[in-house]
Amino acid sequence: MTITIPITPDMFGPAEKVVARSPKFAATAWRTELGIEVLRIANTHGHVDVLPFMGQMIWDAVFDGVRLTMDSAFTAPRPACSIIETYGCLAYHSGLLANGCPGPEDNHPLHGEMPCKRMDSAYLEFSEEAGVPVIRLGGHVDHVLGFGPNYRARPSVTLGEGTLISMGMTVENRSALPMELMYMAHVNFAFVADGVIHQPAPFTAGRIRVRTEVPAHVAPTDAFRAFLSELAETPQAGRVLDQPERWNPEQVIYIDAPGTDAAGMTHAMLERPEGDGFVMSYSPAQFRHMVRWILHGADATVAAFALPSTCEPEGYLAEKAKGHVETLQPGEVRSFMARFGYVNRDETTALARTIAALSGIEEEPRNA
Numbered sequence: 001m002t003i004t005i006p007i008t009p010d011m012f013g014p015a016e017k018v019v020a021r022s023p024k025f026a027a028t029a030w031r032t033e034l035g036i037e038v039l040r041i042a043n044t045h046g047h048v049d050v051l052p053f054m055g056q057m058i059w060d061a062v063f064d065g066v067r068l069t070m071d072s073a074f075t076a077p078r079p080a081c082s083i084i085e086t087y088g089c090l091a092y093h094s095g096l097l098a099n100g101c102p103g104p105e106d107n108h109p110l111h112g113e114m115p116c117k118r119m120d121s122a123y124l125e126f127s128e129e130a131g132v133p134v135i136r137l138g139g140h141v142d143h144v145l146g147f148g149p150n151y152r153a154r155p156s157v158t159l160g161e162g163t164l165i166s167m168g169m170t171v172e173n174r175s176a177l178p179m180e181l182m183y184m185a186h187v188n189f190a191f192v193a194d195g196v197i198h199q200p201a202p203f204t205a206g207r208i209r210v211r212t213e214v215p216a217h218v219a220p221t222d223a224f225r226a227f228l229s230e231l232a233e234t235p236q237a238g239r240v241l242d243q244p245e246r247w248n249p250e251q252v253i254y255i256d257a258p259g260t261d262a263a264g265m266t267h268a269m270l271e272r273p274e275g276d277g278f279v280m281s282y283s284p285a286q287f288r289h290m291v292r293w294i295l296h297g298a299d300a301t302v303a304a305f306a307l308p309s310t311c312e313p314e315g316y317l318a319e320k321a322k323g324h325v326e327t328l329q330p331g332e333v334r335s336f337m338a339r340f341g342y343v344n345r346d347e348t349t350a351l352a353r354t355i356a357a358l359s360g361i362e363e364e365p366r367n368a
Contacts, residue, residue, distance in 0.1 A: 007052050007122040007137070012037040022126050024161055025135040036077045039124075041135050045163045046342075050137050051077055052122040055115045056155040057092035063163035063342040068278060070188040070302035083115035087300070091187040091340075093155055093169055096143075099182035100313030101215035108316055111186065114153060117141050134160045142174075150175040151328075164279070164341035171335075173328035181326045182319060184291070184309035185338035189270060189278045191294070191301035195241045198269040198351070199290075199306070200258040200358035208235035211252035213314055218249045227251065241294070241303065250295035254312060258290050259358030266290070267355050268306035275345040280306040282338045289324070308338050 005020050012031040019039075020027040028040040038059065039052045046063035050056060059077055061068045074088025083092060092115040094100075098108035122139035138156040143149060151173055158166040167187070173179040201207040210232045214220050227246050231238050231253065238253065258266040264283050268290070271277040284290075287308035295302050307313075311324035319325055328334055343351060 002125060002127040005124045005126075007039065007124055007139075009037060009053060016040075020124055020126070022133070022135070024133045025126070025159070027124055027135065032076050034076065034078055036079065038077070039122075039137060041124075041137060041157070041159050043135075043159060043161055045161075048157065048159055048165055050157050051089075052137060052139060053119045054080075055092055055117045056119060056122070056137065056139060056157065057115060058090045058157060058165070058167065059088075061090050061165065061341070064276075064344065066272075066276065066342055068189055068342060070190055070300065070304075072300040072302075080116045082109040084110045086116065089188065091165075091167055091185065093153070093167075094184035094186040094309075094313075095182045096151065096153060096171055097149055097180060097182065098316040099184055099309070099311055100315045100319065101217070103213075103315040103318050104216075106315045106317055111184070111313075112182065113143065115186075117143070117153075129158075129160070132160055134158050144174075149179055151179055162341075163343070164339055166337060166339045169336045170333060171328065172333045173330055176330050178330065179328045181328050181334065182311045182316070182324075183336060184307055184311070184313065185282070185287070185336065186304070186307060187280060187338065187340050188302045188304050191244065191247075191296055191303045192241060192270055192272050192278075193244050194273045195277075195303065196271040197239050197241070197292075197305050198271060198355040199255055200260070200266045200268060200355055201255050202359050202361050203236040203239050205233065205235060207256050208238075209254040209256065210235075211254070211312075211314070213318070215314075220249065224249050224251075238292075238294075244296040244301075247294045247296040249297070250293060252313065253292040253294075255290040255292065255306075258284060259360060260284060261354070261358065266358065267351065269343070269348065269351050269355060270303055270305045271348055271352065275348060277343050277348040277351075278305075278341070279343050279351060280308070280338065280340045282308040286310075286336045287338075308336075 069090040072088035080086040094111040156168040291307040
């Protein structure tokens with residue numbers, strides 16, 4: 001049985017209030033001092049804080065006492081038209097008409113129009129998937145421009161009984177004309193000093209590429225350029241995050257042709273020194289590109305070790321020239337799903353073996 005509860009702005013006040021509950025889950029709503037609605041969906045392992053009317057971005061998540069989210073100057077979400085004005089969340093929907101860092105001749109905002117878009121509706125749903133209870137936050141927003149694009153976006157966040165989050169996006173082209181599409185599930189995990197990256201491809205120059213175009217917001221230093229060259233020639237240098245200062249300014253890396261399991265899924269993981277870790281899983285049939293973004297700056301630290309994307313994040317014109325901009329025909333619907341979260345020590349050990357097999361090599365020593 002599925003129970004659906006409409007979520008409306010008047011349900012959010014200055015004090016936290018439980019707005020829905022089941023034997024496995026609870027949903028708590030409040031409005032921040034700056035007026036942003038927050039909905040916390042929780043199970044016995046932890047919680048996920050979602051902004052139901054602000055692009056349905058995932059602001060924060062904590063499972064088994066471990067916070068998953070990047071550190072930044074933003075202690076709370078801020079009213080924003082662009083993600084750059086409130087860049088402190090765990091995950092957001094990047095795109096959809098344009099994506100990435102705009103180049104000198106691009107006119108789109110950083111990572112497109114969707115991240116902070118005001119939603120037209122939101123709902124909470126209690127249901128089951130494969131006989132397992134889940135709680136889901138969903139909704140929709142219509143993007144309609146006179147003589148321009150017309151699409152409906154339906155994002156969702158689903159939590160089961162464990163420590164993994166499913167972040168979905170369905171896009172429908174409601175125009176009579178074709179629509180260009182650039183989408184990334186932009187998941188910003190915490191930087192883990194001495195963390196070890198497990199990826200479904202070998203750490204070789206044939207499978208790893210480093211972004212050489214330096215975006216406008218990055219001020220390159222001699223050390224940055226030297227590290228960029230080292231990563232390009234010896235990608236293994238980026239496997240262990242044992243020198244955090246080397247990741248300032250940021251580095252962006254592309255992992256080509258990730259291996260997939262029998263279900264067509266690929267997996268990547270950031271193992272913490274404690275033996276547990278963070279994980280990302282998705283289908284390369286939906287997302288053709290795996291992107292890595294790592295930064296250990298003075299005002300922000302992040303290890304987005306596996307970003308599923310339909311394109312690389314170098315801006316509309318650059319990606320158009322590469323042939324990375326996809327197209328939805330009139331009436332066409334495209335759906336995406338990324339599953340990510342926290343894994344305990346036993347799960348991390350098992351997943352390290354799985355990812356090593358996907359990479360086509362034997363499992364490497366964790367601290368090699």
